Structure formats: C-alpha cells, structure tokens
Amino acid sequence: DIQMTQSPSSLSASVGDRVTITCQASQDITNYLNWYQQKPGKAPKLLIYDASNLATGVPSRFSGSGSGTDFIFTISSLEPEDFATYYCQQYDNFALFTFGPGTKVDIK
Amino acid sequence: QVLLVQSGAEVKKPGSSVKVSCEASAATFSTYAISWVRQAPGQGLEWMGGIIPIFGAANSAQKFQGRLTITADTSTSTAYLELSNLTSADTAVYYCARVGYTGSSGRVFDYWGQGTLVTVSS
Numbered sequence: 001d002i003q004m005t006q007s008p009s010s011l012s013a014s015v016g017d018r019v020t021i022t023c024q025a026s027q028d029i030t031n032y033l034n035w036y037q038q039k040p041g042k043a044p045k046l047l048i049y050d051a052s053n054l055a056t057g058v059p060s061r062f063s064g065s066g067s068g069t070d071f072i073f074t075i076s077s078l079e080p081e082d083f084a085t086y087y088c089q090q091y092d093n094f095a096l097f098t099f100g101p102g103t104k105v106d107i108k
Numbered sequence: 109q110v111l112l113v114q115s116g117a118e119v120k121k122p123g124s125s126v127k128v129s130c131e132a133s134a135a136t137f138s139t140y141a142i143s144w145v146r147q148a149p150g151q152g153l154e155w156m157g158g159i160i161p162i163f164g165a166a167n168s169a170q171k172f173q174g175r176l177t178i179t180a181d182t183s184t185s186t187a188y189l190e191l192s193n194l195t196s197a198d199t200a201v202y203y204c205a206r207v208g209y210t211g212s213s214g215r216v217f218d219y220w221g222q223g224t225l226v227t228v229s230s
Contacts, residue, residue: 001170032214036153043203043220044145044153050214087153091215095167097143097155 002026002092006100012108019075021103023088028068032091035064035073038102039084047086048073075105083107110136112204112221119227125192128224130204136219137161137185141207143217144178144189146200154200158207159187194228201225 003026013019023033031051036044046055048064051071061076075082088100115129130142143158157168161180168176177190187204201223208218 031212034214034216036217038153043205043223044217046216046218049216050210050212053210055216055218085152089153089155089217095158095215096169097158097215099145099153099155102152 001096002029002090002098004088004090004098004100006088006103008103009101010104010106012106013078014108015078015080017078017108019078019082019105021073021086021088023066023071023073023100025069025071025090029090029092031067033064033066033071034089034091035062036087036089037082037084038087044087078105110206110219112136112142112206112219114202114204114221114224117225117227119229120194122195122228122230124194125190126194126198126226127188127190128202128204128226130187130189130221132185132187132206134185136206137180137182137187141215142180142187143205143207144187145203145205145217147203147223148197148200151200156189156202161185161187191226194226196228199226199228 005024033051035048038044052064085102085104113131141160144156159166159178166178175192180187204221205217206219208216
C-alpha cells in the first residue's frame with residue numbers, strides 16, 4: 001500500500017500569512033493527489049484535485065503543485081475561515097485511497 | 109444538489125457488528141462509486157473501502173479485509189457499510205462520500221454524507 005506523510009503536523013499562523021504544507025507519497029502517484037479542508041464537526045471539503053487544480057468555488061488563495069512523490073499545498077494569504085485541518089489524499093491504479101495524517105492550522 | 113444522507117448514531121458492544129447506511133440520489137447511484145471514510149476521535153481520516161453500485165463491485169483497505177462488508181441496494185439508492193467484531197478502536201465517525209472523476213482519470217471525494225457516530229462500549 002502507498003503511504004502518505006505530511007509536514008508539519010501542525011502550525012500556528014496569523015491572518016495574512018503565507019502557509020505551506022508538504023505531502024510525500026511512498027511511491028510515484030503521478031498527479032493523483034487531492035487536498036481537503038476539514039473543520040471541527042464537519043465533513044471534509046475538497047479544495048485541490050489532481051495536485052494543482054482548484055475545485056469548484058474554492059478561493060484562488062489556495063493552490064497546489066507537485067507530481068510523482070512530492071507535493072505542496074499553499075494558502076497565499078490566510079483568512080480567518082482558513083483555520084482548519086488539511087489532508088492530502090492519493091488515489092492509485094488499484095482503486096485504493098490513502099489520506100495523509102493531516103496538518104492542523106491554528107491561530108498564532 | 110447532490111445529497112448523501114446517512115443513518116443515525118449507534119452504540120454497540122465489543123464483538124458485535126454495526127451496519128451504517130448512506131442514501132443517495134438515483135443519478136448518483138447509477139453513475140458514481142461510493143466510498144467509506146472513518147475518523148476516530150481527535151484522529152485523521154481513514155479510507156475503509158468503496159463500491160460501484162451498478163456493478164456491485166467492492167474493494168477495501170487491507171486493514172479491514174475479513175470484517176468489512178460494503179454493499180449497495182440500487183432499488184433504494186442506498187449503500188451500506190457493515191463492520192464486524194467491533195472493538196473500542198472502531199469508535200469513530202463514519203462518512204460516506206461520492207467518488208467523482210477528474211479530467212485526468214483521477215478520483216476525488218466530492219460530496220460527503222453528514223457522518224454517523226459509532227460508539228463501541230461495554
């Protein structure tokens with residue numbers, strides 16, 4: 001099975017800060033990498049699909065890049081509503097999915 | 109609007125089984141796969157398995173093989189997750205999600221149910 005790692009596991013930031021989260025796959029997943037945001041008590045929300053594509057209705061301050069095994073998720077300027085936990089997720093050719101362990105973004 | 113409506117919270121004894129349902133629209137059921145994801149208290153997301161309802165073909169993460177059954181009833185557009193031999197480690201919120209398609213053959217969880225809390229306690 002493909003394993004996913006994320007770093008950092010948590011970070012503290014202020015409104016207006018640039019935030020970067022990295023995600024690494026244990027083997028090449030081409031660009032089958034998605035990013036989700038989850039707020040407490042809520043279901044996750046898709047933000048980025050196929051490594052770099054913005055999901056419908058998602059603000060442009062969110063972006064993603066990478067391919068192969070190394071991926072980056074960026075919030076260009078943190079808004080108050082962005083304090084949440086972010087997960088990367090991969091999909092492989094055997095129709096199996098794996099989530100990263102998550103990165104909690106909280107207020108400094 | 110795509111809606112996935114899950115069954116209500118459950119309290120189960122260790123060693124027992126639980127069955128959670130996820131009702132979707134007929135259009136969703138005829139076109140998309142449904143996956144199940146769980147989240148233990150204070151923990152991350154864990155993909156458990158999924159099903160393509162029109163084919164009845166299911167798969168699951170290796171961790172759950174042997175005690176996880178995922179089925180679908182196309183007449184009611186409802187997917188089911190059944191987990192057996194429960195332990196306290198199975199206490200979690202269980203989500204169903206629609207598996208959408210991306211332009212490059214990727215897959216995403218684009219719509220989610222509201223979640224079902226399963227508590228395993230003696």
